[in-house]
Amino acid sequence: MTTVEPMAAATARLRAAGLRVTAQRIALLMAVDESPGHPDAETLRHVALRVTGGLSLQATYNVLRALTDAGLVRCTMIPGQPGRYETERGDNHHHFVCRSCGSIRNVKCAVGRAPCLDPEIPGTYEIEEAAVTFWGRCPDCAVTGD
Ligand SMILES: [Zn+2]
Ligand SMILES: [Zn+2]
Known part of the structure; x- marks a missing residue:
């Protein structure tokens, strides 16, 4: 087995x-x-x-x-x-989502830990993470052009 x-x-x-x-x-x-x-x-x-x-x-x-x-x-x-x-691998990666077919792929976080963006917000706010999603078209959908 x-x-x-x-x-x-x-x-x-x-x-x-x-x-x-x-x-x-x-x-x-x-x-x-x-x-x-x-x-x-x-x-x-x-x-x-x-x-x-x-x-x-x-x-x-x-x-x-x-x-x-x-x-x-x-x-x-x-x-x-x-x-x-x-x-969960603790790598704080982000996602690319294709608007045409809905496919999702991982995008490496440039920083690698959360939060990877530095917001302009008073320091009394406790920021845990930045949820980043990239939207566009995957190579398959970009070729067919729909
Ligand atoms: Zn696609
Ligand atoms: Zn993922």
Whole structure:
């Protein structure tokens, strides 16, 4: 079985983050880790269902929220789309979103830590991060010109 190792790793990460270990949390953390790109909750639910049964979309959102709050998963909100998830690597990267096809790709943060922009705001405000999203057209869509 090739699933034993990632399962053990996911269990260890849940414990290290102080989360109670459940089959659904293991399954969804593994789903986020192994899914390329920026899947939404419904996509992750289908991946996780290979490992655990009876996972509703609401339960999926609840688990993803717990994983995000614990710092294991990063959730990116893009206007007009459901939340997108990926493994949190602490690199403070940003995103490029194609206006034509909706594809998302990572953009390296020039600074590498949050907040990477220095806002003109009184110092009494505690700034945690700058959410930067680049919008435009990906190479595929730029070629077809639609
Ligand atoms: Zn595109
Ligand atoms: Zn990303």
